């Protein structure tokens with residue numbers, strides 16, 4: 001999906017919400033476990049109930065890989081379902097990949113061609129040749145880990161050289177790479193204080209913001225400092241939406257949570 005279409009969806013739905021599909025069989029309603037593919041059935045119900053209030057879905061690949069071949073099949077069915085029934089949704093493979101060039105190009109083929117995701121999260125620390133293979137795919141987007149939401153972000157991302165933090169160098173340098181207009185960046189909602197700095201370095205890029213809700217990030221602060229003239233934000237919530245209830249009403253409750261977040265976001269969208 002191109003960025004223009006994403007912006008149109010944000011305006012149409014008055015939403016910047018990304019729903020995270022981080023499915024854990026220990027947390028989903030028990031009655032689904034009797035079905036042949038509980039992960040897919042759970043996702044399908046969540047997607048149907050939330051699609052009116054969000055513009056993106058973000059399955060975190062770890063939650064599927066943890067179940068081996070079965071999990072991978074559920075992931076494939078999930079992305080096929082979204083692409084078939086809700087093609088207006090932007091899809092994010094939260095896979096955090098990146099390797100030497102020829103390996104990265106295999107990762108890109110797997111997620112962009114075989115699974116047909118619109119975007120993938122990529123770790124930047126192996127540098128330019130590890131990221132550029134993802135950027136060769138026209139119409140697809142690479143979401144670099146910029147400043148992550150977890151406490152461990154302090155260990156390396158705030159190391160300073162030449163008066164700038166490492167995460168600032170990642171943002172600045174990556175903007176010089178070929179096809180950098182296809183880059184987006186992960187910036188944790190828990191690091192909203194740095195959004196002003198981020199916006200100075202990447203004023204036009206979309207930011208994927210995880211960490212509202214369960215991790216304690218503030219939606220208000222993210223919007224206050226992160227918005228740009230094209231909105232420029234995809235704000236993700238995973239557990240806060242998909243586990244709003246562990247009973248038979250799980251999908252309805254997820255829909256209500258998504259609506260709550262959408263209503264907050266609508267205040268910032270013209």
Ligand SMILES: O=c1ccn([C@@H]2O[C@H](COP(=O)(O)O)[C@@H](O)[C@H]2O)c(=O)[nH]1
Nearest residue numbers: 060148149150188210214215237238239
């Ligand atoms: O910096 C990061 C990068 C990725 N994530 C991922 O986003 C979701 C957040 O889930 P919640 O349940 O809404 O906390 C999850 O898949 C993380 O792996 C992140 O949290 N922070």
